[in-house]
Amino acid sequence: KAGVTQTPRYLIKTRGQQVTLSCSPISGHRSVSWYQQTPGQGLQFLFEYFSETQRNKGNFPGRFSGRQFSNSRSEMNVSTLELGDSALYLCASSLGVGGGMNTEAFFGQGTRLTVV
Amino acid sequence: AQTVTQSQPEMSVQEAETVTLSCTYDTSESNYYLFWYKQPPSRQMILVIRQEAYKQQNATENRFSVNFQKAAKSFSLKISDSQLGDTAMYFCAFMKHGRSSGDKLTFGTGTRLAVRP
Numbered sequence: 001k002a003g004v005t006q007t008p009r010y011l012i013k014t015r016g017q018q019v020t021l022s023c024s025p026i027s028g029h030r031s032v033s034w035y036q037q038t039p040g041q042g043l044q045f046l047f048e049y050f051s052e053t054q055r056n057k058g059n060f061p062g063r064f065s066g067r068q069f070s071n072s073r074s075e076m077n078v079s080t081l082e083l084g085d086s087a088l089y090l091c092a093s094s095l096g097v098g099g100g101m102n103t104e105a106f107f108g109q110g111t112r113l114t115v116v
Numbered sequence: 117a118q119t120v121t122q123s124q125p126e127m128s129v130q131e132a133e134t135v136t137l138s139c140t141y142d143t144s145e146s147n148y149y150l151f152w153y154k155q156p157p158s159r160q161m162i163l164v165i166r167q168e169a170y171k172q173q174n175a176t177e178n179r180f181s182v183n184f185q186k187a188a189k190s191f192s193l194k195i196s197d198s199q200l201g202d203t204a205m206y207f208c209a210f211m212k213h214g215r216s217s218g219d220k221l222t223f224g225t226g227t228r229l230a231v232r233p
Contacts (some may be wrong), residue, residue: 031219043207043223056218088159094219103149103168103211105219107161 002027004093006108013115018079021111023091025072031055031096032074033105034066037088046089049074050096081115088112118143118210122224129198130232136183137193137227139208145169147213150184151221152193156204164206167191169213195229203231 005024013019025032033056034046048056049068066076072093078085092105119142129135141150152164167175167184175182179199183192195202208224211217 033219033221035221035223042225043221045220045222048218048220050218056220090161092161092219092221096219103213103219104151104163104166105211105221106163107153109158109160 004091004106004108006089006091006111008111009109010112011114013081013113015081015083015115017081018077019081019113021076021078021089021091021113023074023076023093023108025074025091025093026106029093029095029106030072031094032068032072033092033094034074034076035090035092036060037090037110038086043090046076055096078113083115086113086115118145118148118212118222120208120210120222120224122208122227124227125225126228126230128230128232129195131198131200133198134194134196135198135229137195137206137208137229139191139193139224141189141191141208141210141224143189143210143212145212149211149213150182150191151209151211152180152182152191153207153209153223154202154204155207155226156201161207165193198231200231200233202229204229 031050033048045058068074088110090110091108094105148169150167179196209221
C-alpha cells in the first residue's frame with residue numbers, strides 16, 4: 001500500500017510569489033490535513049479537508065488556502081509569500097470517519113519551502 | 117481549545133537503558149485520542165503509539181509503552197532497551213473523538229531524544 005506522497009519535496013520561492021503544494025493520500029483515505037512546522041512555532045494545524053469540503057481550519061491568514069479533489073488528493077496554496085512562510089509543510093491522511101480503531105494519521109515526507 | 121505540553125525540550129539516554137518522556141494536556145472533552153509520534157532526521161513523522169481515552173489499559177507496542185493518567189491529564193511515553201535508531205524528535209499529540217470533530221491533531225512542542233552508544 002503506497003504511503004502519503006507530497007510534491008515537490010523542496011521549493012525555493014521569492015517573496016511576493018505564490019506556491020502550490022500537492023498531497024496524495026493513502027488509497028481509501030478521505031481526510032487530508034496540512035500542518036506547518038517551523039523551529040519557532042512548532043507544528044501548527046493549517047486545515048483539514050474531508051470529501052472535498054474543508055472540515056477544520058487553523059489560525060492562519062487568508063493567504064493560505066487549500067482544496068481537495070474527488071480522488072481525495074489535496075493542494076495547498078500560499079499567495080503573496082513572506083519570509084516567515086519558510087517552513088516544512090506536512091500533509092497527513094486518515095480515513096476521516098471519526099473514531100475507532102482506525103483513527104490514525106499517516107504523514108508524508110513534507111515539502112520544504114524556502115522563501116528568499 | 118486543547119493544549120499539549122511537553123516540558124522536556126531535550127533528553128539523553130544510554131543505549132539499552134530506559135527513558136520516559138513526559139506529556140500533559142488540557143481539554144474539556146471526555147472522549148479523545150492521544151498519540152506519540154517520532155520524527156527522525158529524515159523528517160518523516162511516524163506513529164509510535166496511540167491511546168484511546170475511554171480505555172483504562174495503557175497501550176504498549178513492543179519496547180514502547182505509555183502511562184495514561186486521565187484524571188491528571190498526563191500521557192508519558194516509556195522507551196525500554198533504547199536503541200540508536202530511537203534518536204529522534206518525539207511529539208505528543210491530541211485528537212478529539214467524533215466525525216464532526218474531524219481528524220485535527222494538536223501537537224506538543226516536542227522532546228529531542230538522543231540515544232548514546
